[in-house]
Amino acid sequence: AQSVTQxxxxxxVSEGASLQLRCKYSSSGTPYLFWYVQYPRQGLQxxxxxxxxxxxxxxxxxFEAEFSKSNSSFHLRKASVHWSDSAVYFCVLSAGAGNTGKLIFGLGTTLQVQP
Amino acid sequence: EAAVTQSPRNKVTVTGGNVTLSCRQTNSHNYMYWYRQDTGHGLRLIHYSYGAGNLQIGDVPDGYKATRTTQEDFFLLLELASPSQTSLYFCASRPQGAETLYFGSGTRLTVL
Structure with a gap:
């Protein structure tokens, strides 16, 4: 079964600090992986x-992310965070073969950047 | 920039009420989706569509109907609303051949 775990x-984190948000996935085929962000009172981007x-x-x-097939991971990183990065971050796996676009969402990680 | 507009922004109804959530996208995307977002569950797919007149069942379809009247418009219908359907609902669209979803700003539905 395909799944995403955050x-x-x-x-x-404090403003200016580095960031890593973790994501582990399980996929039977070639994974298509995404990170989406949801700012307060907005849709996902x-x-x-x-x-x-x-x-x-x-x-x-x-932001950047590194895919690791051996670790089944797709961690998100940023060298120096800003207060405006406070949001919910979702790791997402594409489940559909061909272009059904069915996505499997992680539960999300809420990032709070302190001044 | 793809535009997906949802209405209403907020809706309150009573148990057993009839609710229609609307979604319009202005980029002629083939695919449209309805998700619900709940704490502890993330986003779950309710229904989706490949184009006008087409409907596909998602992962949590019970209690929901959907209709895709045009390429632009996708509606989610709750004919007998229940408190368990209190949630934040998102519509999204996607062009054929691409994996990226474009989301609306959401509709917060409260069923009393």
Missing amino acids: PDARVT LLLKYYSGDPVVQGVNG
Whole structure:
């Protein structure tokens, strides 16, 4: 069965500190992986995506993620967080073969950036 | 930038009430989706559609109907609302050949 696990429900960091949000996945085939962000009172927005190739993918606002097949992981990183990065972050796995677009969402990690 | 608009933003109804949530996307995307978001469950797929007149069952369809009247419009219907359907509902669209979803801002539904 395909699944996504975000082991940390909540992460608190200080502004300017580095960040890593963890994501583990289980997939029977080639995984398509995404990170989405949800700011307060808004819908989800795509941060970055991984299909194949270079395991480190760059996203918006200085975020990057590293895919590891051996560890079944797709961790999100940022070198220096800003207070505006406070949001809920979802790791997402594409489950559909062909283009059904059915996605499996992790439960999300709430990031709080303290001044 | 893809635009997905949901209405209403907030809705309160009573148990047994009839509710329709609306979603419109203006980018001619083929695929549209209805999700519900609940604490402890993340986002769960209710129904989705490949195009006008097409409907597909998602993972948590019980108690919900959906209708895709046009390429742009996708509606979620709760004909006998129950308190368990109190949730934050998101609509999303996706163009064919791409994996990225574009989300609306959500509708918060409260069933008393």
